[in-house]
Every structure is written in structure tokens, then in C-alpha cells.
Amino acid sequence: MEYLNQDPNNTKDLFMALSEVSEVKIGLIPLEVDGFYSPQDNCIFINANLHGADLIHTLIHEVTHSKLHTKSEAIFGDKQYTLQELEAESTAYIVANNYDIDISKYTMGYLNSWGLDKISNEELQGVMENIQKTARGLIEKIDLELEKRKNLEPTKSKLQTEIQEAKKEQKELLKKHEEKQKKKPKKESKLDSFKNKFKGKGE
Template sequence: MILNKNHYKYEMLQKNACDFKGLAQISKQYIQENNKQNENHLFSKTKNESRENMVIDLEKAKDKNIEITKQGADSNIQELLEKKDTKGLSNLIKENITDYKNLEMFKNYLKFVASCPHYSSRNLRFLQKQKPDVGLVGSFGAWKIQGYHVKKGEHGLKIFMPCTRDKKDVNGNKILDKNGKPKQEMYAFKLGTVFETHQLVEYENLPKPVAYVPDNPDDNRKLFFSITKASDVPIKVLKTPEMCSGANGFYSPTTKEICLSPDLKGYQRIKTLLHEITHSKLHKESQEVFGSEKYALQELEAESTAFVVANHLNIDTKDYSIGYLNSWGFDKISDEQLENVMKNVQATAKELIEKIDIELEKYVAPVPKKSMTMKERIDKAKTKLSEKKPQETELKNDKLSNNKIKGENEL
């Protein structure tokens, strides 16, 4: 929810808010309150809105002509892949954006973003077009760096990779950066290869993600602290629920701050905070009013991003009503609007996940490195010398963190 300066309670809210300028000021009692399992509504919803009128029958919403997890890649994409026709593939992915107007397809996309947030929205859709039930993926090199190996004979999935070259001025001279190195410019895309976890030799031994425990006060505190670090604006907890105008929270573009209801507890507070932080990043200057088309799109972006980040953090997301998205115009969205929403959700979720993961890593005790013996050092050196260059295309700077593969940064 976005509260602009024209809201009739705006002035009153400024006088009745508790301002948390630093994490140390957050009440320990507030943080450690137990989670209520029946608090299953994240959206910033006013009292006058009827949930019954917003939630639709998901079974009726499913597109009868689309199967999410059983269908394989169609013949069109296979033909284009064989020809390595990057332009044709790019056009096909753009044309098929309408597939994601199916709510289950869209939810599938959001879950995939949570698994691979560092891949661009276009690459995520490209991968799903090749294999609708695609899981966690990484390049040959990224898996190898993490100590995993692709099984012999495995064929990977394709992604778009940017081709770069030295940037030159009108006279043909290289343009240098402040360090004296040639600036790079992208001029085309090529195809790269990635592999799923089940294609790894060590698949059975891959570490399993640890689920978030909603009623664990210590988990709540650490996670809440980590998420607040990802916010660019101050966070306030209002003194009474009434000051939130019937909502769980809101972002004020006028005062550039996030306000939360004091009634929120456990993971409900965490999900609401993610929703409002998204508003503060994507809609920081918005003065849209409830009922407008743009307001609806902003709510769609905020809720979808919150779903992605919560899913990445292994927070139970079963209480997110994807059917509820239709109340924000999802059923009337244009192809262009949907593509922009999907891009914005991926980009914002990527930023939040990066920052939150860095903060969460501070709570993990470092594992002491074992000193190598002289023999182990010699063996390691021999292994390095004997290694051949991988035949598969690798993505540079591809990393694996928190059991999630981080792929390429793309334009």
C-alpha cells in the first residue's frame, strides 16, 4: 500500500508513529512475539475491501490449453535452437509472454525467480520455454567451482549471453575507463549452456535448504534485522493498528518511510515488510490513488516481489493467494505491462536477495580452513596442470550462494 500526502490521516500518522532509526532500538519483546498461524494476509488491504470479492477460483482461472509441468519444449523452439537463431528465439520468447497470464504459469515463474534470481527475466522465460518444470541451474564452470561435476554425456539448457567488445569513439580509438582499461559495449547475444542439479554427479549429496521456522523468536529477530538492512528508507511501527488505516503497512512517498502495524507478528510482519520495501524501491515517488490502473500494477509488483523473496528465504508461501492478484488487474493486464512487471519483479527481488543473503551470512559461524599438507599441495598443483579447458560454454562470475545458483548479470 502507498499512502500519499492527500490521505486524510496523513498528519495524524506523523504524530503517532514510533521511529526505529537503528536496529538496536527495536523492541526485543516486539521481535520475540510468537507468530499467529491464522494471520495469512500479506496485502495492504483496507477494511472496506472484501476478500471474498477478490479471491477467485484458481481451478477456473487455469488455462485449459496450458500444462505447466508435463509439456516439453515445442517444435518451434527446438528448430530455432538447432539453427542457433538468437534473434528468432528472442522474438519467440517475447511473443509467448501471454502464456504467463495463466495464474499457475505466473506463480511458476515467481518460484523460478526465487531459485535463480541472478538470471534475467528473459532468460528465465527462455529456460521455462525449453523445459517448463526446470529447476535450479548453473553453468558448467559455476558447478565446478563449487565442487560439483556435470555427468558425462549430459545436454544442458540454453540461455542468452551478451557478446561484448571494446568501445570506440568516432575516430576508431578505444575509449578507456578511469583505470585506463578499454570500456566494453554489448553488440549482440550468443547462446550459453547451463545444467540442472539432477545432472550433477553429486546430486544426491547436495545440501538441502533449511526451512524458516515462523515461531522461532531467534529466527524472527535475525531475519527481520537482515531485511531492514535492505531498506533504503526508515522503518516505523505505529502505536495503534488504527493508525495504519486498516492495512498491515504502507510506504509514504512524501516522507520516504515505511510504517507497519503493531499487530503484525512473526513471518506476517516479515512478508509485509518485504512488500513495502518493494514499494519504496520501485514506486518511491508514486502519488497514484487506490482504484487507478497504475496503482493496481504497483500492488501486483510489490506482492509478487515479496512472494519471490519469501520463497528464496524458504518461508512458507502457501498463504499467498495468487488468485488474489486478479483484484489488482492481473486478468486485464496487457502483454507489455506483464513483461514490465516480470522484469521489475526479477530485478527488485535480485537486489533484495543479494542484500539479505549478505546480512544472513553474518549469523553463520565460519568454518575453519584445514591446512593442506605438502603432499596435498603438490597433488593439487598437478591436478590443476592436468585439467583441460571445459568444452561447455561457461558463464563468467557465476556464483552459488545459499544453495542458489547466481547466473549472469544481464541488461
């Protein structure tokens, strides 16, 4: 398996969208594995050291488990779990690829480690429909969440623009005030007035 080491520009938006799409809580904690879904805790746990594409890929994988599978412990070599991993990882591949994240090098190594080569064509065909349905549903929901976030940006940008314009206007007013003060004739102080009044007397 090869880690992706990619840092897509939309990582934050995708993470937030997936968090909204997920029907269970998500926790970022130090782990020795990339992540897992715990039905007992009703929570997805993701390795806090993951970032970028690896973070998004793992989260999609575990969100799929949370939607399709209920058992928390997997046994390597067990066909039932191999099929579950096939569903989760293949769904993650399709969804990630939809957002221009290529995880093919990781996915093939991962599935082969679970014994994908030992699954019959009939068994493979049996889970394909489930994979496509789940991937399509996730993409639709993620797109909706991304659109919501996109619609929030203009409001934020408009407010920022208004603040910047107000600061600029305030700066210009202050500059005009300072220039006006410079043009004003200097007011004679009482001491200067007294000195001028008696200037030359007694000299």
C-alpha cells in the same frame, strides 16, 4: 486473501536483515492496514500487530515499494498502481519463498483484488524483468546481512562458554575450600583452653 499465521524460526534475523537492507526508516505502529510506504516521511510504516511470516512478508512488500515507487497514495482500479502492486507483491512472493515462507494463498487473492486479471500479457511481461531484478537484488543483500549475523553468533557463544567455564571453575574452587575447612582440626577457643586447663581442679 489468507493471512499466513506462520512463525518462522528466523523471523528475528530476517526482520533485522531487512531493516539493514531498507534505505528508509521503518516504524512499527498500530495501523488499520498491514503497512505502507510514505515518500513524504521517507519511512515505511508496519502494523505493530503483525508477527512472524505476515510481518516479514509485509516488510518485503513495502521495502520494494520504497525502492521502486515514489507515490504514496494508490487508487484501486488504476492500472499504474495495479502494476506497482504487482511488482511489490510479486517481489515479496519470490523473496519470501526463498526463505521458505509460502505466501501464495495471500498473494493471489491480493493481486486479484487489484485487478491483475485485467492486465494484458504484454503489460505483465513488461514488469516481470523489474520483479526478477528487484527480487534478486534483495535476496543478495539479505543473504549478506544474514551471514553477518551468523558470523556474530560464534563470538557470542564463545564468550558465553568462557563465562560458564569461569563460573564452573569458581564453584569448584569454593567447594574445595569448604572441604579443606572441614578437614582442618577445630581450633580451640581461649575459653575452651581455660576450661581444659583448670578441668578437675576444685572438684
